[in-house]
Amino acid sequence: MTTLDVSETEINEACAKLKRDAVAGGYVLNSDTGFVERLVSGILTNERRYGYPACPCRLASGKKEDDLDICCPCDYRDPDLDEYGACYCALYVTRAVHEGQQALTSIPERRPGRALRRAKLQTQPTATHPLAPLPYPVWRCKVCGYLCARDQPPGICPVCKATKERFERFM
Amino acid sequence: MIVEHVNGKDKGNVMLYALSTCQWCAKTKVLLGELGVSFDYVFVDLLESQEQDETMDAIERVNPKGSFPTLVINGTRCIVGFREQEIREAFGG
Ligand code: SF4
Numbered sequence: 001m002t003t004l005d006v007s008e009t010e011i012n013e014a015c016a017k018l019k020r021d022a023v024a025g026g027y028v029l030n031s032d033t034g035f036v037e038r039l040v041s042g043i044l045t046n047e048r049r050y051g052y053p054a055c056p057c058r059l060a061s062g063k064k065e066d067d068l069d070i071c072c073p074c075d076y077r078d079p080d081l082d083e084y085g086a087c088y089c090a091l092y093v094t095r096a097v098h099e100g101q102q103a104l105t106s107i108p109e110r111r112p113g114r115a116l117r118r119a120k121l122q123t124q125p126t127a128t129h130p131l132a133p134l135p136y137p138v139w140r141c142k143v144c145g146y147l148c149a150r151d152q153p154p155g156i157c158p159v160c161k162a163t164k165e166r167f168e169r170f171m
Numbered sequence: 172m173i174v175e176h177v178n179g180k181d182k183g184n185v186m187l188y189a190l191s192t193c194q195w196c197a198k199t200k201v202l203l204g205e206l207g208v209s210f211d212y213v214f215v216d217l218l219e220s221q222e223q224d225e226t227m228d229a230i231e232r233v234n235p236k237g238s239f240p241t242l243v244i245n246g247t248r249c250i251v252g253f254r255e256q257e258i259r260e261a262f263g264g
Contacts, residue, residue: 035194042192056192057239059216059227089194106195106252109238114227 006044014040025144025160028098030090039091043072057089058111066121068165069111075142075166076110083107140170172222174213177204182262185210188230188241191217195253196240202255203242206262215239 015037022029030036042056054060055070069075077087084107085097096102112120139153140146144160153167187203189196191214203210215226227237233249234241242250242258250257 038194038197039192042194045192057190057195058193059190059223059237059239106254108252109236111236113231113236115231 006041006048010044011037011041014044021161022092027092028095030086030093030104031098036091039089055089058109066117069142071166073143073160073162074111078144080107080110134171137169138171139167142166142168172213172218172226174211176211177209179204179207179209182208183245184243186243187212188226188239188243189214190239193239198253199240199242199258202253202258203262206259208262 015033018036018040019029021027039056043053046052046054046056046060050060050062050064050067052060052064052067053072054067055072055074058070060067060070064071073092074087077092080087081092081094084105085094085102086092086104086107088107088109088111090104090106093104094102097104111117134149136149136151138147138149141153141157141160141162143162143166144157146157146159147170148154153164155164156162157166185203185208187196187199187210189200189212200212213226215223215230218226230241231237233243233247234251236251238251240251240253244250244261248261250261
């Protein structure tokens with residue numbers, strides 16, 4: 001595998017978009033712009049390499065269906081922001097970290113390891129819905145927790161812009 | 172396997188498992204350079220699939236999460252993540 005060069009223009013455009021989306025969704029990016037640019041470059045590199053924007057600080061498998069949880073923004077961002085003040089890569093931080101009231105450090109990995117992920121894939125229970133029958137199924141965005149009741153999840157999460165495959169049946 | 176070597180003071184066998192896209196890994200590499208330690212590093216994301224699997228097996232033996240960066244000193248001591256203080260202390264920096 002080779003390193004696929006990403007141009008400066010692409011990085012700048014992606015950073016601008018990331019910033020717009022972060023502001024719109026109430027999120028805050030790391031104030032170290034060089035650090036952010038290098039992470040964005042990593043996400044763009046992964047997008048070319050694997051066909052999906054895998055987290056730059058995690059090893060992607062090359063199979064999108066196995067890595068949906070680590071497509072940026074990952075399923076672990078919000079719990080990590082709550083617990084540690086930053087996402088695993090420190091691309092996103094809390095306001096407290098941004099304003100220097102809380103120190104930014106490298107945090108533990110929340111994603112289960114390879115063996116656990118494999119075991120979980122095999123024992124995935126078929127969801128039972130104790131509250132059924134509901135007039136509509138309820139879908140939950142695994143990235144931000146947005147809930148909606150409709151036949152299918154939306155194509156794009158209206159809150160955090162995650163794509164349809166990031167939704168799970170909630171009720 | 173593409174293992175790169177950085178010359179420096181001999182502090183035992185120092186191996187850094189990293190990803191080419193990860194910024195905590197980059198910071199760890201810079202810190203080791205700053206401390207002037209002799210070390211090896213490998214970008215696991217750039218390995219071919221079989222080598223990558225074997226390397227992940229090796230990493231998981233010392234760090235079951237298989238996360239990055241994983242720094243292994245003399246095959247036994249392991250520092251996971253960019254733990255600046257711990258890394259400095261490990262090399263008496
Ligand atoms: S939100 Fe942070 S930890 Fe999650 S994929 Fe994006 S950069 Fe990585």
